[in-house]
Amino acid sequence: MTDAxxxxxxxxxxxxxxxEAPGADLPWLRDLRRSAMARFRxxxxxxxKEEEWKYTSVAPIARTTFRRAPAASDGVARExxxxxxxxxxxGHQLVFVNGRLDPHLSGVGALPEGVQIRRLEEALEGDxxxxxxxxxxxxxxxxxxxxxxxxxxWEDGAFVHVPKGVAVPEPIHLVFLSKPQHEPTVVHxxxxxxxxxxxxxxxxxxxxxxxxxxxxxxxxxxxxxxxEAVFNHYKLQRESEKAFHIGVLQILQGRASxxxxxxxALGGGLVRNDVNTWFADEGGELNLDGLYVxxxxxxxxxxxRIDHAKPHCTSFELYKGILDGHGRAVFYGNIVVHKDAQxxxxxxxxKNLLLSRDALVDSIPGLQILxxxxxxRHGSSxxxxxxxxxxxxxxxxxxxxTARSLLTYGFAAEVVNRVRVLPLRAALxxxxxxxxxxxxxxxxxxxxxx
Amino acid sequence: xxxxxxxxxDVHASVGDKPILKGVDLVAxxxxxxxxxxxxxxxxxxxxxxxxxxxxFTVTQGQVHYMGRNLLAMKPEDRAREGVFxxxxxxxxxxxxxxxxxLKSALNAMRRYRGEEELDAxxxxxxxxxxxxxxxxxxxxxKRGLNEGFSGGEKKRNEIFxxxxxxxxxxxxxxxxxxxxxxxxxxxxxxxxxxRSPERTTLLVTHYQRILNxxxxxxxxxxxxxxxxxxxxxxxxxxxxKHGYAQFEAAAKVA
Numbered sequence: 088m089t090d091a092x093x094x095x096x097x098x099x100x101x102x103x104x105x106x107e108a109p110g111a112d113l114p115w116l117r118d119l120r121r122s123a124m125a126r127f128r129x130x131x132x133x134x135x136k137e138e139e140w141k142y143t144s145v146a147p148i149a150r151t152t153f154r155r156a157p158a159a160s161d162g163v164a165r166e167x168x169x170x171x172x173x174x175x176x177x178g179h180q181l182v183f184v185n186g187r188l189d190p191h192l193s194g195v196g197a198l199p200e201g202v203q204i205r206r207l208e209e210a211l212e213g214d215x216x217x218x219x220x221x222x223x224x225x226x227x228x229x230x231x232x233x234x235x236x237x238x239x240x241w242e243d244g245a246f247v248h249v250p251k252g253v254a255v256p257e258p259i260h261l262v263f264l265s266k267p268q269h270e271p272t273v274v275h276x277x278x279x280x281x282x283x284x285x286x287x288x289x290x291x292x293x294x295x296x297x298x299x300x301x302x303x304x305x306x307x308x309x310x311x312x313x314x315e316a317v318f319n320h321y322k323l324q325r326e327s328e329k330a331f332h333i334g335v336l337q338i339l340q341g342r343a344s345x346x347x348x349x350x351x352a353l354g355g356g357l358v359r360n361d362v363n364t365w366f367a368d369e370g371g372e373l374n375l376d377g378l379y380v381x382x383x384x385x386x387x388x389x390x391x392r393i394d395h396a397k398p399h400c401t402s403f404e405l406y407k408g409i410l411d412g413h414g415r416a417v418f419y420g421n422i423v424v425h426k427d428a429q430x431x432x433x434x435x436x437x438k439n440l441l442l443s444r445d446a447l448v449d450s451i452p453g454l455q456i457l458x459x460x461x462x463x464r465h466g467s468s469x470x471x472x473x474x475x476x477x478x479x480x481x482x483x484x485x486x487x488x489t490a491r492s493l494l495t496y497g498f499a500a501e502v503v504n505r506v507r508v509l510p511l512r513a514a515l516x517x518x519x520x521x522x523x524x525x526x527x528x529x530x531x532x533x534x535x536x537x
Numbered sequence: 538x539x540x541x542x543x544x545x546x547d548v549h550a551s552v553g554d555k556p557i558l559k560g561v562d563l564v565a566x567x568x569x570x571x572x573x574x575x576x577x578x579x580x581x582x583x584x585x586x587x588x589x590x591x592x593x594f595t596v597t598q599g600q601v602h603y604m605g606r607n608l609l610a611m612k613p614e615d616r617a618r619e620g621v622f623x624x625x626x627x628x629x630x631x632x633x634x635x636x637x638x639x640l641k642s643a644l645n646a647m648r649r650y651r652g653e654e655e656l657d658a659x660x661x662x663x664x665x666x667x668x669x670x671x672x673x674x675x676x677x678x679x680k681r682g683l684n685e686g687f688s689g690g691e692k693k694r695n696e697i698f699x700x701x702x703x704x705x706x707x708x709x710x711x712x713x714x715x716x717x718x719x720x721x722x723x724x725x726x727x728x729x730x731x732x733r734s735p736e737r738t739t740l741l742v743t744h745y746q747r748i749l750n751x752x753x754x755x756x757x758x759x760x761x762x763x764x765x766x767x768x769x770x771x772x773x774x775x776x777x778x779k780h781g782y783a784q785f786e787a788a789a790k791v792a
Contacts, residue, residue, distance in 0.1 A: 256763070325612075474592065479629045482589050483643040483699065484617035497633030497682075532642035533635065 093149040094131055099123070101239055104155070107240060109208040112363040115219050123228045123238035130232050142449045143359055143388040148331050153273035153303050155240065156185035159266040169194050171264060171295040173514030178257035178289075179204050181245050183262045186274035188243060196257065204259055207277055210246035215528070219354070221279055225309045226337035231361065235335045237307040240279035244306070247290060248280075251313070252289035262293045262324070264331065267300025276306040280320075283312035284341070290320050291511060294334075294353070296327040303331040314341040314368065317470050320348045321511060325518075326355040328383065337359045340400075342368035345466040349506055350377040350389065350406075351515060358387040366393075366400040366428075377406035378502040380519065381414035381446070388417035393435075395428040400457075404435040407502050409495060419448045420465070426457040435465040440472065440498045481507035487526070492523035493532055500533070540605030542567045542707055542738040543588075548599035549560045549763075550580075550587050556753060559763035560599070561714070565756070568735040572749055572774060573742045575760035581742045582626055584760070585711040588740075590616050591625035603707065615641075618650040620706035621656040624696035624713045630684040636695070637665065637679035640702055647703065673724055690721040697728040701784075707741045714748040726751030726764040747776035761789040 101124045117184040132149040133140040151234040163184050181204065182192035188206050195204050203210065211218050228235035245261045263276050282288050296305055304326060312318045319336075326332045332355040340346055350360055364373055379387045393402045408416045439448045452465040472494055480490035499519050506512040516533070520526045543565040550558040557580045565571050575581045586594050588601065590613035601608040601732075608616060609664055631639075645655040656664065670676060672694050692754050693713050700708055710729065729739060729752050741754060749771065757767045757773040759782070766772065766785050 164553055174583075407732065421757050423640070441728050473629070473765075475629050478591055478613060479625065479631070480639075480643075481613040482591075482617055482623055482625075482637075483645060484646045486614050486646075487612075490614075493634055493639075497631055499635030528642065531645070 091319065092127055096152050097236065098128055100155070101196045104240060108210045109403060111112040113211070113215060113424060113523065117308040119223055120239045120482060123223070126229055127232055127239060129192060130235070133232055133402040136496065139257065139337050139390065143386065147357060148303060148333070151301065153271045155242070156265065156302070157268065157270035157273045158187050159184050161473045163189060163192065163264065163266065165192060168262065168264065175510040175513065176260060178260055180260040180262060182262040182264065183276065185266055185272070186242050186276055196204060199253045199255065202255055203246060203248040205246050206277055207244045207246040209499045218246070218279065218330040220310060221281060222310055225311065225339050226307050226335050231335055231396050234306055234307050234335045234444065237275040237305050241274045244277035245485045246279050247288070249255050249282050249286040249288045251283040252285040253399045258289040258291050259315045260293065263304065263327070263384040265296035265302045267296065267298060271301040271303065273303040273305060276304065278306065278308040280310040282310070282316045283314045285315045286313065287317045289508060291323065291508060293323045293325070294332060296330050297323045299329055301329050308337070309410045310336070310338045311342050312338065312344045312346055313445065316341065317345045318506045320346070321506065321508065322350045323511065324352045324354055324358065326358070328354065328385070329356045330354070331357045333359045336363070338364040340364060340366050340371040340373065343370035345372045346375040348376070349502070350425045352377070352379040352387050353518060355387065356358065356385060358385070360389050364393050366395050366397050369397045370400045371400040373402040375402065375404040376502050376505050378499055379408045379416055380414050380499070381408065382411040382412050386415045386417070390419045392421045392423065393433065395422065395424045395431045395433060398427060398431065400428065402434070405502065406437045407498065408448060409442065409499060410448060411437060411442040413445045415446070416448045418448070419454070420451070421455065422452045422463065422465070424454070424458050424461050424463060428458045429456060429460040431461040431463065433461070433463045437467045437468040440495065441469065442472070442495065489525040489528040494522060494531055496529050497518065540602065541565060542603040542604060546600045549597045550583060551597055552583060552593050553593060556765055558587070559764070561583070561765055563741065563758060563765060565738050567738055569755040570739045570752060572734065572740060572754040572757045573740060574585050574744070574757060574761055574777060575623045576742065577766065580763040581760050585623055585709045585740070585742045586740065588621065588709055588785060589613060595639065602626045602711060609638065611692040618647050619711070621668045622700055622703055622705035622707070623711055624700060626711040626715065628684050628692040628696055630682070630687070632682045632685045636681050636682045636683050638682050641701060644702060658689060667699060671701070672698055672728060690718065693717060693725060694721065697725050700726055700732065706736065707738050707740070709742065711742050714743055722748060722779070723751060726727060746774045747772045759785050764789070
């Protein structure tokens with residue numbers, strides 16, 4: 088490896104970092120970080136030659152030297168957070184600024200007995216055995232180079248544990264804000280979410296940034312959902328326009344568990360989301376939804392993989408994209424039905440609405456079916472606006488701009504309306520409206536509560 | 538004397554490159570109901586869509602005046618705001634756009650255009666309540682996406698619902714009766730009859746005489762091969778019912 092090799096800076100930094108890293112005194116964690124670093128060093132950044140990275144070049148990330156983000160020196164005001172987060176939110180909130188928990192901006196209310204919502208580093212001190220049992224055991228860093236970097240370099244993140252049979256009714260909001268400095272910075276946020284047997288929880292992850300500085304957010308979230316547990320997860324990504332965001336979400340589902348995940352990618356310059364779910368036992372149900380709104384020169388790549396490893400599980404997947412300007416999106420869906428996973432019911436849909444001539448989408452839906460008694464379907468569409476619909480609305484007195492804006496909103500609404508955290512749904516709806524040319528007229532036409 | 542509601546003079550129109558209308562003349566006054574009948578492919582729907590301003594339906598010759606104004610120069614939305622309404626033969630489904638919110642904003646767009654006060658939610662709800670009842674639609678109808686997952690009959694009833702709410706001056710019904718069972722047909726006809734007034738004009742485009750048992754037209758036109766070949770009273774519709782379009786098609790070929 089030469090100095091020009093993009094891996095070198097990470098290797099050099101690691102030898103310093105590992106001595107001061109959280110849990111540096113825990114041998115298992117030290118070994119874990121070292122093996123992740125070794126894996127990254129051997130493998131390096133992915134290239135376009137790899138099937139999984141065929142449509143997304145990470146060269147801009149590889150050629151940039153990022154510093155681990157320092158604490159934001161001038162602090163962050165509550166108004167800044169409110170501007171970036173969403174209004175009317177009631178629930179528990181952990182706010183991380185440049186990767187560090189800001190206790191003043193965070194607030195965790197009264198919780199049922201045994202529930203933990205805290206920093207991962209704290210959990211490492213409080214319950215190291217539980218963390219050891221799960222950390223990096225699910226999000227495979229041997230196959231995912233950015234997960235390897237995260238595993239080597241993570242400094243903090245959220246730890247959520249809801250014990251057996253407990254329901255946390257209020258949503259748990261994990262906010263990750265980046266306040267870039269003069270030089271490019273990186274945050275490897277690491278979250279571990281454990282929803283035990285029969286427990287119920289809602290988690291919203293929000294990512295956002297300020298200004299036009301260059302930064303890189305490389306989060307990994309691992310979720311273990313126990314038997315008969317119910318888990319709703321949302322990821323709201325509104326990074327600033329120059330940001331790199333490469334995220335991995337790994338969900339493991341127990342018997343007869345019910346999971347919904349909704350990935351809302353609205354910001355960022357170069358974005359890659361990997362969502363991997365694994366049915367580890369029978370009878371699980373998964374709703375995997377996504378919405379990406381891509382404009383300017385943004386590039387957003389959603390990779391999903393659902394492993395039906397056991398029989399009698401159901402997955403419904405719907406990803407929708409709206410593209411404008413020179414926006415570029417990738418949808419790569421893979422549903423793997425293992426040999427013994429009989430009676431699998433899986434449906435995968437990807438729909439893309441192109442608003443400009445220069446926008447581009449690569450949609451690669453996929454099914455790999457090794458069982459013989461299953462019901463699986465997939466579909467993909469990429470298209471411009473339906474002129475029949477435009478004419479219909481105009482013939483009812485709506486001007487053309489309003490008609491087109493309303494149809495764009497309607498396209499997104501299918502995913503937006505699935506968001507069950509109402510302040511989040513409202514914020515998402517408002518954000519989409521604000522992007523439409525005829526936002527006032529459309530707002531009138533879609534406003535709830537007639 | 539006031540200008541006629543609608544005055545179509547020698548209209549030739551093409552869909553894409555294909556000429557469909559080959560010289561249509563028609564005058565309809567306020568207060569009248571005109572039925573336009575004809576075999577498949579005669580140009581009935583093309584005429585309706587030309588009046589509504591559908592893109593790709595190009596008028597190559599002739600003129601259309603609506604209350605004395607050049608209709609063809611107006612954008613589709615301006616025609617709607619000026620009081621022209623077409624009930625679509627195939628209403629499109631628009632998922633994600635609520636049926637009632639949409640109609641409220643359409644109505645308010647028109648009211649704004651006419652310099653009238655916009656309706657608030659309560660006024661709008663009371664306006665639509667009785668109209669829904671009349672059409673045999675329950676309240677859940679307003680909560681669904683625009684035509685989303687509606688049956689064929691529901692879509693047609695929704696068109697008539699919009700007609701009753703928007704109260705146009707010139708209503709064009711493009712084969713609204715096709716595919717309806719007898720009960721739905723009566724409901725639709727009832728809605729159209731309610732709209733009859735000395736200030737309004739209705740153009741009823743249809744293939745079948747059946748709906749004319751419930752809506753009495755003042756004038757019946759027979760459109761064959763892009764031209765109106767005969768106009769008359771309601772008895773003309775009965776004649777068509779008995780003998781079909783064959784005699785007119787033969788005549789059109791000779792001409």
